[in-house]
Amino acid sequence: MEDLKLHGFWYSPFTMRVVWTLKLKGLSYENIEEDRFNKSPQLLEYNPVHKKTPVLVHGGKPICESMIIVQYIDELWPQNPLVPHDSYDRAQARFWVAYSEQMVPALPALIQSTSAEEKEKAVQKAWENFKVLEDHCLADKRKFFGGDKINIVDIAIGSFFVFFVTIEDLKQVKILVAEKFPLLHLWFDNFKNAPVIKENFPDREKMLATMKAILERRLASS
Amino acid sequence: MEDLKLHGFWYSPFTMRVVWTLKLKGLSYENIEEDRFNKSPQLLEYNPVHKKTPVLVHGGKPICESMIIVQYIDELWPQNPLVPHDSYDRAQARFWVAYSEQMVPALPALIQSTSAEEKEKAVQKAWENFKVLEDHCLADKRKFFGGDKINIVDIAIGSFFVFFVTIEDLKQVKILVAEKFPLLHLWFDNFKNAPVIKENFPDREKMLATMKAILERRLASS
Numbered sequence: 001m002e003d004l005k006l007h008g009f010w011y012s013p014f015t016m017r018v019v020w021t022l023k024l025k026g027l028s029y030e031n032i033e034e035d036r037f038n039k040s041p042q043l044l045e046y047n048p049v050h051k052k053t054p055v056l057v058h059g060g061k062p063i064c065e066s067m068i069i070v071q072y073i074d075e076l077w078p079q080n081p082l083v084p085h086d087s088y089d090r091a092q093a094r095f096w097v098a099y100s101e102q103m104v105p106a107l108p109a110l111i112q113s114t115s116a117e118e119k120e121k122a123v124q125k126a127w128e129n130f131k132v133l134e135d136h137c138l139a140d141k142r143k144f145f146g147g148d149k150i151n152i153v154d155i156a157i158g159s160f161f162v163f164f165v166t167i168e169d170l171k172q173v174k175i176l177v178a179e180k181f182p183l184l185h186l187w188f189d190n191f192k193n194a195p196v197i198k199e200n201f202p203d204r205e206k207m208l209a210t211m212k213a214i215l216e217r218r219l220a221s222s
Numbered sequence: 223m224e225d226l227k228l229h230g231f232w233y234s235p236f237t238m239r240v241v242w243t244l245k246l247k248g249l250s251y252e253n254i255e256e257d258r259f260n261k262s263p264q265l266l267e268y269n270p271v272h273k274k275t276p277v278l279v280h281g282g283k284p285i286c287e288s289m290i291i292v293q294y295i296d297e298l299w300p301q302n303p304l305v306p307h308d309s310y311d312r313a314q315a316r317f318w319v320a321y322s323e324q325m326v327p328a329l330p331a332l333i334q335s336t337s338a339e340e341k342e343k344a345v346q347k348a349w350e351n352f353k354v355l356e357d358h359c360l361a362d363k364r365k366f367f368g369g370d371k372i373n374i375v376d377i378a379i380g381s382f383f384v385f386f387v388t389i390e391d392l393k394q395v396k397i398l399v400a401e402k403f404p405l406l407h408l409w410f411d412n413f414k415n416a417p418v419i420k421e422n423f424p425d426r427e428k429m430l431a432t433m434k435a436i437l438e439r440r441l442a443s444s
Contacts, residue, residue, distance in 0.1 A: 048358065049317075049321065049354055049358055058310075061310060063310070063313045064317055065316075065317055065320055068313050068316045068317055068320065069313075071313070071316070072309055072310075072312075072313045075309045075312070076309055087294055087297045087298055088280075088283055088285070088294075090294075090297070091285045091290050091291075091293070091294045094287075094290045094293070095271075095286055095287055095290055098287055098290065099271065132271055136270065136271055
């Protein structure tokens with residue numbers, strides 16, 4: 001067994017990226033579930049700059065930032081490659097991984113929206129990103145962003161879509177509208193049903209309950 | 223000669239990263255100077271998502287986003303390697319490249335500050351980043367972020383420091399205070415005096431005049 005420890009929150013999209021990567025590689029690891037409101041001293045020591053999860057500890061040495069961890073794993077364990085081999089394809093994949101980060105602000109905006117107006121505005125913002133993905137990334141009707149197989153782009157973007165569909169339940173709002181984004185809708189269907197991803201896909205009810213609890217705690221303390 | 227074209231603005235920190243990389247690799251390229259206020263149709267075609275410079279066009283194919291371009295060049299032309307060979311060192315370098323992006327908001331905040339209070343606040347924000355670099359990245363008194371040789375971290379961060387020192391002239395404010403950040407001050411001295419960087423370092427007066435002109439144009443149109 002490899003000496004791998006993962007500090008994270010099971011419901012975090014960033015932790016999810018690393019879990020999926022470890023599972024796609026067939027690697028076993030020790031999972032260290034952090035408490036969002038009381039992070040372990042080890043975590044703070046491993047990531048003194050950002051104090052954030054996930055952190056992968058490999059042979060005692062910490063690696064921080066989800067997509068940096070994904071690339072690190074992919075470089076050390078080449079089975080089921082996630083980063084394209086061709087330099088140009090690799091640059092394109094990195095472009096879309098960087099683009100995925102533009103979707104981050106949409107998540108708290110959607111979750112914390114209280115008025116119908118705020119919710120509508122947050123949905124529109126997410127749709128701007130969805131349209132770019134639909135028009136520029138999936139226009140050739142590929143199965144995954146990676147083509148026939150899942151790659152780093154699917155992992156980067158897929159983790160956020162777990163959240164978008166949870167928010168649909170939480171806020172009673174339709175975000176990933178099939179008629180509006182048919183290719184993106186089909187992609188997410190392919191992604192969540194792919195072996196390994198399906199087996200390690202968070203349970204919808206459990207995700208919803210956890211989001212509700214975090215939101216209530218946040219509202220109570222604000 | 224390689225079929226390389228670079229669309230950019232000579233004074234942009236993001237373009238500068240690519241210029242330094244091409245020069246460090248000893249590559250010749252065609253420079254296409256874009257007009258910030260009237261970008262070429264080619265640029266918009268090459269980067270339809272962000273519509274931003276720099277774009278490197280290699281054999282007719284565009285690569286966008288400065289640090290993705292830097293990695294692309296480094297992978298294709300291995301002389302003077304800029305990305306560490308060891309996987310763990312590579313992950314660490316990527317961490318600091320990602321961190322450098324946190325300094326981006328400090329630049330317009332400093333440039334556009336009008337009151338003394340705004341200027342003070344923007345300087346303090348930049349100093350938070352400087353302190354992290356001073357304490358976590360340079361504490362072992364290495365010559366460059368890359369150790370004995372310049373690497374992607376120096377390129378990523380160095381481009382912003384060209385701006386910080388220009389802003390010192392523009393705003394009559396001391397930002398890179400030697401007494402406060404002795405290691406960072408020494409690093410920037412090493413960096414700007416390194417061969418290739420020194421030869422391709424923007425002229426201080428010309429940078430200042432350009433910044434002044436952009437700022438005046440922006441104030442006039444706001």
